[in-house]
Amino acid sequence: MVGWEGTTTLEQATEARIEQALARSAAGDQLAFAEIVRQHQGMVFSLAYHFLRDRWLAEELAQEVFLNLHQNLSAIKSPAHLTFWLRKVTAHRSIDQTRRQKVRPQVSLDDVPEPAAHHVEEDFMLSEALRRLVETLPEKARMVIILRYQEDLEPAEISKVLDMPVNTVKSHLRRSLALLRDKLSRSLGEALV
Amino acid sequence: MSRLDDELKIAFQRQEPPADFAAHVLARLNEASVPQARPTVWQRLASVFAMPRLGYAAVGAMALLLIIIGIALLRSPRPAGVENNAPQVAISPGNPASEKPAAGNATPEQNASDKLKSGQPEDGTNASLSSTTAGHHAEPSSRPGGSHRLISHRAPVVAQQSQPQPSAEALAAKEKVLFALQITSETLNDVQRVISDDRPQDEKPEPVQKR
Numbered sequence: 001m002v003g004w005e006g007t008t009t010l011e012q013a014t015e016a017r018i019e020q021a022l023a024r025s026a027a028g029d030q031l032a033f034a035e036i037v038r039q040h041q042g043m044v045f046s047l048a049y050h051f052l053r054d055r056w057l058a059e060e061l062a063q064e065v066f067l068n069l070h071q072n073l074s075a076i077k078s079p080a081h082l083t084f085w086l087r088k089v090t091a092h093r094s095i096d097q098t099r100r101q102k103v104r105p106q107v108s109l110d111d112v113p114e115p116a117a118h119h120v121e122e123d124f125m126l127s128e129a130l131r132r133l134v135e136t137l138p139e140k141a142r143m144v145i146i147l148r149y150q151e152d153l154e155p156a157e158i159s160k161v162l163d164m165p166v167n168t169v170k171s172h173l174r175r176s177l178a179l180l181r182d183k184l185s186r187s188l189g190e191a192l193v
Numbered sequence: 194m195s196r197l198d199d200e201l202k203i204a205f206q207r208q209e210p211p212a213d214f215a216a217h218v219l220a221r222l223n224e225a226s227v228p229q230a231r232p233t234v235w236q237r238l239a240s241v242f243a244m245p246r247l248g249y250a251a252v253g254a255m256a257l258l259l260i261i262i263g264i265a266l267l268r269s270p271r272p273a274g275v276e277n278n279a280p281q282v283a284i285s286p287g288n289p290a291s292e293k294p295a296a297g298n299a300t301p302e303q304n305a306s307d308k309l310k311s312g313q314p315e316d317g318t319n320a321s322l323s324s325t326t327a328g329h330h331a332e333p334s335s336r337p338g339g340s341h342r343l344i345s346h347r348a349p350v351v352a353q354q355s356q357p358q359p360s361a362e363a364l365a366a367k368e369k370v371l372f373a374l375q376i377t378s379e380t381l382n383d384v385q386r387v388i389s390d391d392r393p394q395d396e397k398p399e400p401v402q403k404r
Contacts (some may be wrong), residue, residue: 030219037215045210059210059217067225086387127204134204150197150205181197 014039018079026073033073037066040083043151044090050146051094053135061097065090087151088161095139129187133180140164142174148173251384255377262373269366 018039024032044065049058068089069076076082134145140162147158155169162169359367 030222033222034215034219037218041214042207042209045214046205049208050205059214061222062210062214063218067221070222126200130200130204134201145201146205146390149201150207152202177197180201181195184197 015079018082022073022079022082024074025070026076033070036069036082040086041066043083044086044151047087047090047146048094050131050134050150051098051143053131057097061093062090065093084108084161087147087153091143091147091161095143098139124183129184133183133190134176137176141176143177144169145171196331247387248384251380251387255380255384258373258377258380262377265366265369269362269369288324 018036021032021035021039039061045058045062048065049055052058052061065086066148069082069086070084076085111141124147134142137145143162144158147161148155153161155166155173159166159169
């Protein structure tokens with residue numbers, strides 16, 4: 001089974017605590033809602049930050065997502081549903097934010113200059129190079145990569161979050177990975193396979 | 194699992210927001226939950242007319258000025274063009290109407306209506322009088338020689354009478370109105386200036402609380 005009903009990755013104890021917090025915050029308990037925020041703020045903020053690459057914007061967006069959650073608490077049925085709902089709203093809001101602002105011009109992955117070899121000597125620099133390359137991907141493909149590697153979601157789960165066919169998700173993943181591998185292999189001189 | 198997958202997982206690890214993130218969310222939640230009473234239609238309508246005290250004074254002064262102008266216009270003499278026709282006809286040289294001051298005092302329209310009522314045929318006097326107002330519409334056949342001469346002789350008089358000179362009273366009234374209009378426009382300018390000076394202080398929006 002896929003989707004929010006079967007994608008819970010939380011510990012059982014944490015899940016029970018979140019379930020109680022959901023019930024209490026739906027009844028108006030702000031402390032319970034704060035607990036929900038603390039439990040999920042890392043996921044929401046990271047999704048927005050990795051997509052937008054702007055801490056301030058990501059923080060703003062994450063706050064708005066939680067404010068939206070507070071208005072829709074009555075619709076949340078379970079902790080797994082809460083996680084799914086937060087991922088979905090954050091992903092769509094991040095894409096909308098990029099489309100609205102168009103802060104960074106979209107360039108083709110082929111046009112991105114390859115990172116210099118001395119920049120990727122360390123792992124940190126390699127990670128940064130990867131993030132910069134992913135940043136240049138189209139919006140949907142970028143979010144697919146982020147959901148796949150930050151949240152460790154399967155293509156079927158990603159397709160539910162982003163409302164797109166599974167085959168499209170797989171296609172995005174395949175093409176994006178091939179491009180990233182090609183770019184990094186050429187710049188590093190070694191195969192990242 | 195390839196090395197690229199591992200690198201991507203490292204690159205896209207979760208990151209924590211600032212420590213006070215939850216507090217900010219709750220603060221924004223409390224801000225949003227404060228009931229902001231939406232102004233009713235009447236309140237919005239009243240706010241349109243909400244003005245500083247000085248604005249009310251200026252509007253009052255302007256209204257008073259408009260009343261004075263209205264009274265002055267009502268008391269001023271009627272347009273000079275209607276009343277000055279008769280004297281000009283009377284003093285024009287060779288005008289037979291000057292021999293009849295009673296007829297000369299009446300307006301041409303009154304004379305024409307009198308003629309219609311009495312049923313008298315037009316004689317030279319009437320023809321000449323009507324020619325001053327109707328010009329070439331007068332019948333030249335009743336007195337061929339004289340009437341032709343008279344009409345051709347009086348043509349400049351008709352042109353002169355069609356553009357009556359305003360009297361001194363009318364000019365004075367016009368000047369008064371122009372002066373009052375000037376004062377009104379200056380007052381309006383002052384009001385606008387005062388309102389625009391007051392507005393930024395009174396209606397300065399509350400700065401949005403940003404983190």
